[in-house]
Amino acid sequence: MTKRGGSAVTANRSPGVHRRRLAAAIRRLRAESGLTAGEVAKRMGWSAGPRLTRMERNEWKFPKRDEIARLLDIYDVPDEQREHLLSLAEESRGRSDWHQYADLFPGSLPDLEAEATRIRSYEALAIPGLLQTPSYSKAIFESGGIVPAEDTQRKVESRMARRSVLDAPSGPQLICVIDEAALRRVVGSAEVMAEQLRFLQGMAAHYKVTLLVVPFDAGAHTAMDGAFSLIDFPSPEPGIVSISTGVESLYVEDEAYVDRHTLIFDAVHNLALAPRQSLDYIGSIAAEYDK
Incomplete structure (x- = not known):
């Protein structure tokens, strides 16, 4: 809890x-x-x-x-x-434990994460939400003035609370493939980025978390069109593809759609650095922000 x-x-x-x-x-x-x-x-x-x-x-x-x-x-x-x-x-007749944040989520993402057995996420431009620090998350919500100021703190709180799913005994395995662009895009400040990347290194030690980096020199790949997540549930329930924007979340369980995104994820996964290399790469970029 x-x-x-x-x-x-x-x-x-x-x-x-x-x-x-x-x-x-x-x-x-x-x-x-x-x-x-x-x-x-x-x-x-x-x-x-x-x-x-x-x-x-x-x-x-x-x-x-x-x-x-x-x-x-x-x-x-x-x-x-x-x-x-x-x-x-x-x-199914009750009320979600996330009801206090229901107005902040464009879909049922926290509930889906809570029921998942595995989450495979590809992120092109930002650090995955489950692995963001409060300062990084706050800087994203404040960018562009789209999120009302009075909602920012609650949005940060809700995003941090979502991470508790990783500590639940039946919580999902999390596999994140992150493009180098997400590590180098300055969100907030150099200090915020250094803290965020050090936090990523720490989260990689979590027994349920695998972090992989796709470096720029990997070249073009099939996932460049945008971020998405594959959320798997206990068999025989179908998995879904989750695609989120600033205003809505799309959840699709069509088998062909899921299969296509699975192929895309597997392809970009194969381009990524190995886990140890990825951690070293994240550390080297964090060191640049520390200067």
């Missing part, structure tokens, strides 16, 4: 992600049953299939336990799996 500004944030209760997991499960179960949405709707006594389709797309607010139970009956789900899915339905 991590405390920020008197509020407690834990990394083990994510109703929004439970709803996503439940939606993916009932979508998969129907596909395995061979039934159409219309056929299932008829058995449920619903007028048409769109209601089920919305459930499968996670376009619902609070799943109803009795409806989920009836769907599981139709799909003839074994008792053990049935109990798991009914538990998901119950857990």
Whole structure:
């Protein structure tokens, strides 16, 4: 548990992600049953299939336990799996531990990170959010005057609180591939950058964190179009691609889209320096900021 500004944030209760997991499960179960949405709707006594389709797309607010139970009956789900899915339905009706920061996130990123088994991130121009220092994060939010001054401190707090997921026993492995441009772009000041890069070196010692640097002399590569993250969940739930901008976050679980970004990540990963070399490279750049 991590405390920020008197509020407690834990990394083990994510109703929004439970709803996503439940939606993916009932979508998969129907596909395995061979039934159409219309056929299932008829058995449920619903007028048409769109209601089920919305459930499968996670376009619902609070799943109803009795409806989920009836769907599981139709799909003839074994008792053990049935109990798991009914538990998901119950857990999905709560409120996220991140609700105090809900207005600051354009999507459900903290909840997704809390449920992930692995996060693979490529960053082209900035240090990954989970690995930023408060000073670096504050300088980014203050740049350009886009973020209201009254929101800056809460945004920094929320970003720092997100890092608690790495210390959770069931938290994800984090693999970050960082372009050299992100290490050399001065955010805030030389002092802020030196502190940030030293912090990166320290975080690389975390047993769940792997840091790799793509140096300029690696030349052109397939990830140059921009940053993205691949977020993996416990099998058989599908992974997603997360792409964030200053105003919105896009979360895509289309299998072909995920596969394409996996190929891109693997390609840039292969161009990166080895972990020990990457740490030395980060250290050499930090030393330049210290001068």
